[in-house]
Amino acid sequence: AAGVIQSPRHLIKEKRETATLKCYPIPRHDTVYWYQQGPGQDPQFLISFYEKMQSDKGSIPDRFSAQQFSDYHSELNMSSLELGDSALYFCASSQGTSGGWITDTQYFGPGTRLTVL
Amino acid sequence: DQQVKQNSPSLSVQEGRISILNCDYTNSMFDYFLWYKKYPAEGPTFLISISSIKDKNEDGRFTVFLNKSAKHLSLHIVPSQPGDSAVYFCAASSGTYKYIFGTGTRLKVLA
Numbered sequence: 001a002a003g004v005i006q007s008p009r010h011l012i013k014e015k016r017e018t019a020t021l022k023c024y025p026i027p028r029h030d031t032v033y034w035y036q037q038g039p040g041q042d043p044q045f046l047i048s049f050y051e052k053m054q055s056d057k058g059s060i061p062d063r064f065s066a067q068q069f070s071d072y073h074s075e076l077n078m079s080s081l082e083l084g085d086s087a088l089y090f091c092a093s094s095q096g097t098s099g100g101w102i103t104d105t106q107y108f109g110p111g112t113r114l115t116v117l
Numbered sequence: 118d119q120q121v122k123q124n125s126p127s128l129s130v131q132e133g134r135i136s137i138l139n140c141d142y143t144n145s146m147f148d149y150f151l152w153y154k155k156y157p158a159e160g161p162t163f164l165i166s167i168s169s170i171k172d173k174n175e176d177g178r179f180t181v182f183l184n185k186s187a188k189h190l191s192l193h194i195v196p197s198q199p200g201d202s203a204v205y206f207c208a209a210s211s212g213t214y215k216y217i218f219g220t221g222t223r224l225k226v227l228a
Contacts (some may be wrong), residue, residue, distance in 0.1 A: 042151060045161045058160025092216070106216045 002026055004093050004109035012115045013081050021076040021112045025093030031055070032074040033106055034066060035090040043090055049074055050096050078114075086116045120144050121209050123219035131227050136194040138222050140207035143188065147209040151216070152181060152192050155204045164205070165192070197226045 005024040013019050025032050031050045035043035036059075045058035049068035060066070063081075068074045072093075078085060088111045094104035122141045130136045140150075148169040153161040167174040167181045167190065174181050180193045194201055204221045 042163050042166045044163050045153070047160065056160040058162065060160075105218070108215065 004091055004107055006089075006091050006109035006112050008112060009110065010113050010115075012117065014117050015081055015083060017081050017116075019078045019081060019114060021078070021089050021091075021114070023074045023076070023091030023093075023109060025072050025074070025091075026107055029093035029095055029107070030072055031094045031096035031104060032068055032072070033092040033094070034060075034074070034076050035092065035108075037088040037090060037111070039087075046076070081116045083116050086114060088113050119220075120147075121207060121217045121219040123205075123207060123222045125222050126220070127223040127225070129225045129227060130197045132199055133196045136192075136197040136201065136224055136226065138192040138194075138205050138207075138224065140190045140192075140219050141188060142190075142209050144209070144211065144217075145185075145188065146211040147217075149210040150181070150183060150190050151208045151210070152179075153206045153208065153218075154201075155206065155221070161206065194224075197224075199226045199228050202226045 007022045011019055033048040034046040036046055037043045046060040047066050048056040052068045064078050066076045090108050090111045092106035092108045094106050120143050151166040152164040154164045155161040165176050165179050165181050167183050172183050178194055183190045202225050204223045206218050206221045208216045208218045210216050
């Protein structure tokens with residue numbers, strides 16, 4: 001079965017650079033969630049989109065922005081990167097049966113490992 | 118079929134007392150459990166987690182207990198504070214990159 005696709009899988013950037021992470025949800029899923037997982041930590045919710053509109057916003061820094069496109073894929077844009085942004089970034093998707101609420105079953109992608117030097 | 122259930126939609130507790138939020142699950146393959154807290158108009162915030170190889174995990178005022186035989190976990194908050202008033206979600210994962218959330222319990226801590 002098709003799963004959530006994230007690209008790139010690994011990304012190395014330098015401080016103050018910009019990074020763009022992409023997420024392709026499972027076909028027919030209309031909700032996308034972004035999580036940040038630091039070393040030894042659990043995933044922290046960043047932001048979610050339902051039907052191309054932001055549905056929930058968590059601890060996402062102002063330097064980050066995200067959007068969901070007409071084909072439901074999503075991109076997380078990170079600017080002015082800092083060392084502390086080094087983490088595993090997960091994207092999850094769901095069918096949004098409850099309107100994109102967190103309680104919809106979320107299927108996670110393999111993650112993008114971002115390293116900021 | 119609700120694999121993760123939070124049967125109490127709401128709970129009120131006096132400040133300083135213990136809050137106990139419960140979560141039941143049906144799938145014995147779940148091996149990782151998390152609790153998230155959500156304030157109105159804000160996104161969920163990760164609170165605490167527990168792996169199925171443990172039966173207790175503690176972080177400050179928050180303790181999660183896991184009873185695998187009963188397929189039950191609970192979150193204890195001691196002492197409860199008014200700032201703890203929020204909706205609490207438990208989530209379960211079977212290691213297949215899938216989180217299944219409960220429907221949430223609204224906790225109100227009375228001053």
